Amino acid sequence: MTIPSKYLLSQGPALRAVGRAAVGALVRTAQRPAALPGAWIEEELPPRSEELVRAYVRHVGGDPAHYRGRLPPHFAPQWAFDVVGRVLAQAGYPLTRVINAGFRLENRAPLALGEPLFVKARLESVDDDGRRAKLVARVITGTRQASDALVAEWRTHVPLPSRHGAVTNGHEAPKAAPRPPVTVPLSSREIAYFRLKKDAGLDFAKLTGDINPIHWVAPLARAAGFRSCILHGFSTFARAYEALVRNVFSGNAGAIRAMEARFTRPLVLPAQVGVYLADGDGFDRRGIFVGDAPGAGAYLEGEFESRGAEA
Helix, strand or coil, X not given: CCCCHHHHHHCHHHHHHHHHHHHHHHCCCCCCCCCCCCCCEEEEECCCCHHHHHHHHXXXXXCHXXXXXXXXXXXXXXXXXXXXXXXXXXXXXXXXXXXXXXXXXEECCCCECCCCEEEEEEEEEEEECCCEEEEEEEEEEECCCCCCCEEEEEEEEEECCHXXXXXXXXXXXXXXXXXXXXXXXXXXXXXXXXXECCCHHHHHHHHHCCCCHHHCCHHHHHHCCCCCCECCHHHHHHHHHHXXXXXXXXXXXXXXXXXXXXXXXXXXXXXXXXXXXXEEEECCEEEEEEECCCCCEEEEEEEEEECCCCC
């Protein structure tokens, strides 16, 4: 089902962040904070639209009935995109080149639907090796009843031009050895399967405001070095999360205490992918992957912690 464009009217904060990033690419005035972590930036946001939330949950493979009266935690990029953009800008790198590398969320309490959200974020760390800057932002979302209901960590990186190559004693530092590709474990089991249409990135953009054109304009995606449009990492994360809620925890949206993931390679659209569960230290902490099949390359590698009640 195609997502109506009317939902873009709900994406004011995210669209402002995109505009600010575009302007920042032309006029770079931001500087890294004198000390890290940086200062908190705080915002109060109006309640999210129930219609928007229902459409989003269905889009990422979930059932809106599992979220009666509460917000899905993986929807956080929709309301935090703007404030995260502002804290990342403090590091002084061009935000138009930021790539989402991973995401972690910790559910401390349900986020009530229909209540204002109190969001605060800060730049947690900056690691610049001359070729790539790794930026981490910490975001806390709460309501009047639960001030720190959701704690999230954005992990991003910014590819740097070669002229920024690290130089030591007049010599450029040697390149780091490439990491072996991440694959879905052969022993894992499939818990969900998705057929992703070529416009899945555009639909996700309408629902969240993340309108980076590499997700829905094929020529621009190819110009950026991809074979075609790629799915948002946050969309892949949300689909894996909903596969757990629906097929492992029988619709209990409160069963997951924490989940984190690394976006390991671009997921080119259209595609057919599975969500796979791997053994870990027990049912309370297990690995999760999104990929083509066991033994094949993974697009997402992560793990989750449950609250200890096996479905």
